[in-house]
Amino acid sequence: MKLSEHKDLKKEILALPAKEKDKLLLRLVAKDKVLTEHLHFLLLEDESNLRDRVAFIKNEIDETLIELNATPKTSAKDSLLILRKLTKQINHFYKVTKADVEELELKLMLFKMSPMAFRYKVYSLTKNHEQLLANYVVKSLQVLLRKFEKLHEDLQFDLKDEMNQVLAKIYDSYISKTAINLGLPKQVG
Numbered sequence: 009m010k011l012s013e014h015k016d017l018k019k020e021i022l023a024l025p026a027k028e029k030d031k032l033l034l035r036l037v038a039k040d041k042v043l044t045e046h047l048h049f050l051l052l053e054d055e056s057n058l059r060d061r062v063a064f065i066k067n068e069i070d071e072t073l074i075e076l077n078a079t080p081k082t083s084a085k086d087s088l089l090i091l092r093k094l095t096k097q098i099n100h101f102y103k104v105t106k107a108d109v110e111e112l113e114l115k116l117m118l119f120k121m122s123p124m125a126f127r128y129k130v131y132s133l134t135k136n137h138e139q140l141l142a143n144y145v146v147k148s149l150q151v152l153l154r155k156f157e158k159l160h161e162d163l164q165f166d167l168k169d170e171m172n173q174v175l176a177k178i179y180d181s182y183i184s185k186t187a188i189n190l191g192l193p194k195q196v197g
Contacts, residue, residue, distance in 0.1 A: 045104045062110050065101055066117060069094055073121040084126050085137040088144060094118055095148065108155065109163055115152055116170045119145065124181035142186035145178065149192060156196065164196075171196050 011018055021029070037043055049057070076082055076090055095118065102111040122145075126138065156164060156171060172195045178187050179194055 042100070042103050046106075049104050058105060058107060058110070061101060061105065062107075062114065065097060065114055068097065069114070069118050069121060073118075073123075077121070077123055082123055082126060083137065084141040087123050087126070088137060088141040091118065091122055091141070091144065091148075108159065109167075112152065112155060112159070112167060113170075115148070116167065116174055119149065119152075119174045120170065120177065124177060124183055138182065139186070142183040143190075145183055146187050146190045146192050149174065149178065149187075150190065153193070153196070168196055 011021075021032075024032070037047060072090055072094060076086065079086075095115070098111060098114045098118065101107075101114070124145075153171075156167065159167070175193065175195050178184065178192065
């Protein structure tokens with residue numbers, strides 16, 4: 009049931025005494041973990057906390073991908089699992105902070121450091137992990153490009169070189185065929 013479909017209910021909720029509304033609000037907020045974190049961030053944290061959150065995720069990306077790149081038998085399957093895990097962490101960060109530029113910077117760092125060449129293949133009867141990774145990377149970058157294009161032109165200018173480095177890395181790897189097929193640009197202007 010959507011509140012917008014029940015205008016009478018909305019009027020009655022707004023007519024409730026402040027004390028009752030506060031109780032209801034606190035009960036509802038407590039049920040949603042992300043909303044609770046978002047409100048905590050908005051009401052109790054400041055710019056230094058945002059920098060700490062970004063630094064924490066950068067450290068996670070750095071440590072995880074340095075270890076992955078150092079492993080001689082890295083496969084596309086391993087890379088895909090780690091990319092998904094780290095992307096999930098960045099997406100959660102964005103839901104809590106709504107920090108557009110920082111989200112883009114973190115994802116660009118993630119894709120810039122990710123391995124895109126593999127000596128070992130994981131053979132499976134049902135899945136081609138190299139193709140799954142290629143699709144995941146290209147589609148993620150397409151979403152990232154749409155967010156990039158919505159930024160102010162000054163911010164785009166600041167992030168353009170990193171974006172072009174990631175795109176060049178994609179087109180220098182086996183993922184280039186998928187990138188061409190899905191219409192990923194070779195660079196941003």
